[in-house]
Amino acid sequence: MSNAVSALNGLTAAGDVTVKEAGLRGMITLRGDFSSRKFKNICTELSGMGFPEQGKANCDGDRGLCWMSPDEILLLVAHDDVAESLTKIEKALKGQHYLAANVSDARAQISVSGPFAREVIAKLAPADLHPDHFQPGDFRRTRLGQVAAAFWLTETGAIEIICFRSVADYTFRLLAASAKAGPVGYFTV
């Protein structure tokens, strides 16, 4: 079997705020009926996390659930567990109308951590990132610069970003440039 390599192979831009490509992550796009108990159960079983409310993400390490839209969940698992997870989903949701797709190698995940990580993102996205509004567990799909991206805030104050693999290089350079430019000082954290 071929050797899986993430989009930027763990590239890091160190500084006051560090931008780091997170490496190989298992991601499954799961669409279906959120009111179905089976659907929710398989999500929580595979991720080990609670089913997220609208606009939230429940993530811990490389496992988690992200609310993408009223009928779409992004299931995060270890990269090696994707095939097994898909088999389990197929078994659990048999007979239901659903879609599960392995998008692990179509996406990239980038971590931004440091004292003004929030502002590094706020400079690039048309989203309200004020500490009063955007808190740990909040998840937002929007754009960063010119490309689509989704991000959430972790308990430690770091921001995890998911974007398409094809624009991983652009996103990384954009974030690194924003981090290098320093804080704005608008959010008093």
Add this chain to the structure above:
Amino acid sequence: MLVLHCPYCGVDVDETDLHGGGEAHLTRHGPGSSDDEFHDYLFQRANPKGVHFERWRHVYGCGKYFHAARCTMTLEVFGTYSAQTLEPPQEIKDAIMAKRPDWTGGAKS
């Protein structure tokens, strides 16, 4: 800058996250309709100065279409609502009537 509330995501979304989808509440005329009806369905659009109902797609977010009631003159937004409806919900109509008492109820004023 236009900011609309996405009823599916529950967040206020910037115009650059959205894509306009043209006039809302069109009646589709497909096979079996007359040439005039089909022509109007394809090409004839309301272009009011004032209250207008529009479709918007949250293209960088959930990817869903929703509807917005807006004033084309002042850019005031009266509200947004789900696209799974044939006409604006009562609360949107009430919000418009509160601000535009002379509104006659149609998008084609």
